Amino acid sequence: MNRVRMYINGNFVESGGKAWLPVYDPSTEEVIAEVPDSIAADVDLAVKAARAAFDQGAWPQTTPQDRGRLLFKLADVIRRQSAQLAELESRNTGKPIVEAEFDVTDTATCFEYYGGIATKIMGYVNPVPDNALSLSLREPVGVAGQIIPWNYPLLMAAWKLAPALAAGCTCVLKPAEQTPLTILELAGSFQEIGFPPGVINIVTGFGDTAGAPIVAHPDVDKVAFTGSAAVGKLILRSAADSIKRVALELGGKSPNIFFADSDFEAAVDGALFGVFINQGEVCSAGSRILVERSIYSKFVDAMVEKTRTIKLGPPLSRDTKMGPLVSKEQYERVRSYQEIGKGEARLVAGGGRLQSADRGYYVEPTIFADVNNNHRIAREEVFGPVAAVIPFEGETEAIRIANDTPYGLAAAVWSRDIFRALRVVKAVRAGIVWVNHMQPTYVEAPWGGYKQSGFGRELGPWGIEEYLETKQVHINLSEQPIGWY
Ligand code: NAI
Ligand code: MG
Numbered sequence: 124m125n126r127v128r129m130y131i132n133g134n135f136v137e138s139g140g141k142a143w144l145p146v147y148d149p150s151t152e153e154v155i156a157e158v159p160d161s162i163a164a165d166v167d168l169a170v171k172a173a174r175a176a177f178d179q180g181a182w183p184q185t186t187p188q189d190r191g192r193l194l195f196k197l198a199d200v201i202r203r204q205s206a207q208l209a210e211l212e213s214r215n216t217g218k219p220i221v222e223a224e225f226d227v228t229d230t231a232t233c234f235e236y237y238g239g240i241a242t243k244i245m246g247y248v249n250p251v252p253d254n255a256l257s258l259s260l261r262e263p264v265g266v267a268g269q270i271i272p273w274n275y276p277l278l279m280a281a282w283k284l285a286p287a288l289a290a291g292c293t294c295v296l297k298p299a300e301q302t303p304l305t306i307l308e309l310a311g312s313f314q315e316i317g318f319p320p321g322v323i324n325i326v327t328g329f330g331d332t333a334g335a336p337i338v339a340h341p342d343v344d345k346v347a348f349t350g351s352a353a354v355g356k357l358i359l360r361s362a363a364d365s366i367k368r369v370a371l372e373l374g375g376k377s378p379n380i381f382f383a384d385s386d387f388e389a390a391v392d393g394a395l396f397g398v399f400i401n402q403g404e405v406c407s408a409g410s411r412i413l414v415e416r417s418i419y420s421k422f423v424d425a426m427v428e429k430t431r432t433i434k435l436g437p438p439l440s441r442d443t444k445m446g447p448l449v450s451k452e453q454y455e456r457v458r459s460y461q462e463i464g465k466g467e468a469r470l471v472a473g474g475g476r477l478q479s480a481d482r483g484y485y486v487e488p489t490i491f492a493d494v495n496n497n498h499r500i501a502r503e504e505v506f507g508p509v510a511a512v513i514p515f516e517g518e519t520e521a522i523r524i525a526n527d528t529p530y531g532l533a534a535a536v537w538s539r540d541i542f543r544a545l546r547v548v549k550a551v552r553a554g555i556v557w558v559n560h561m562q563p564t565y566v567e568a569p570w571g572g573y574k575q576s577g578f579g580r581e582l583g584p585w586g587i588e589e590y591l592e593t594k595q596v597h598i599n600l601s602e603q604p605i606g607w608y
Contacts, residue, residue: 272350447486
């Protein structure tokens with residue numbers, strides 16, 4: 124068995140509990156590796172290492188320039204190993220290789236971006252009304268606990284590690300139990316690049332046994348989490364005990380809104396891309412497709428027609444547009460929503476597993492029409508290729524339905540009327556709004572949600588704020604006694 128150890132304090136190690144957990148190829152359902160099934164004692168070692176690296180040793184002595192160069196080197200390693208990393212990512216997640224290649228490129232770009240930002244973290248001179256110099260210093264928050272999901276494993280690791288390291292934090296990152304392989308592969312280069320031991324620790328394992336102890340650990344200063352709303356709530360509660368700083372990105376039920384005046388071909392394409400990319404396993408998936416009544420039936424027909432051409436197949440095949448779902452658990456979850464949808468609305472495409480596949484967690488791209496926004500398939504995050512199409516009459520109703528959700532991660536609006544498009548942009552309560560597109564994501568621009576999609580922002584200069592404290596320094600310039608007593 125291909126046993127891949129985790130990375131703590133500069134060493135590849137097993138769990139103190141000696142247990143291993145299986146890692147699968149979701150296209151064959153076969154075990155391709157085992158990683159340590161960590162327990163709280165392993166987390167404690169990782170946190171101690173991160174704490175020591177933050178408080179002593181070489182890391183606190185590094186300059187922003189040093190940290191920037193380390194991140195550039197990491198990006199170089201990723202670019203050199205891109206083919207291998209993309210293949211591993213594709214095998215482990217089931218995502219099409221072409222998409223995995225984009226992810227790896229974006230990962231390198233993310234490290235480069237924050238390598239550049241490391242030298243642009245600036246303080247402030249506060250204009251106080253006294254003979255004094257008042258400064259605001261920006262300092263790293265400390266040890267960052269980072270818990271990430273399985274849909275973009277390497278990229279999500281980069282979104283969390285890159286800003287934290289640029290800020291001068293040390294990290295304990297837990298990849299999802301389903302997809303730990305690419306970040307562990309990359310960990311093989313950390314020491315050689317020059318990261319001191321303990322600065323980056325990768326702890327593998329399940330959420331309740333390896334994730335929860337990170338959140339509860341008193342020596343962790345900040346927790347950044349991307350995943351389900353259910354776990355987000357647990358994390359907030361647990362973090363209360365030690366008043367930990369928390370950032371949460373919890374997915375959503377994002378509306379993709381189509382007005383009758385939008386470019387029809389581009390719109391239909393955008394509706395499918397918005398919800399089916401990465402098998403629909405996307406936190407910002409446009410899973411509620413709102414279509415203006417006057418084009419509604421034509422739009423649904425065109426979506427169905429085009430969905431027939433989506434090529435499902437083995438992730439490593441270059442013409443595959445949709446691979447299997449990541450795991451048996453996720454497959455069963457998505458299958459159950461396909462059944463729930465059949466009881467609620469009108470099934471017009473897909474609706475089951477891919478019949479032609481004799482193995483692998485393949486489900487058909489599925490479209491439900493005539494969905495009511497109160498249906499479960501319009502309210503609950505499916506995290507798979509299941510689209511809920513909802514008709515609307517006019518701008519006011521579109522906005523009302525779009526906002527009628529506990530979530531607020533993303534939204535998109537399609538129209539050639541700039542006044543209307545911008546009115547909708549302002550009216551929608553979501554952290555990301557696209558106009559005449561859906562899903563493009565850039566490290567330069569903020570990412571995060573409103574409402575129950577969480578709080579905190581990743582990427583751009585906002586991303587680094589999450590890992591910085593602000594220290595007020597007051598320097599008295601007067602040589603007179605205070606003169607109070
Ligand atoms: P999850 O939220 O359980 O897992 C995400 C990460 O959190 C994993 O690393 C997991 O090990 C960890 N985790 C789980 N329980 C934890 C706990 N008690 N304390 C600390 N860490 C914990 O998500 P799961 O079960 O993989 O997927 C279920 C649903 O969650 C999906 O169907 C989807 O709707 C949603 N989800 C949303 C994501 C997003 O990007 N916003 C990503 C993954 C899932
Ligand atoms: Mg879970």
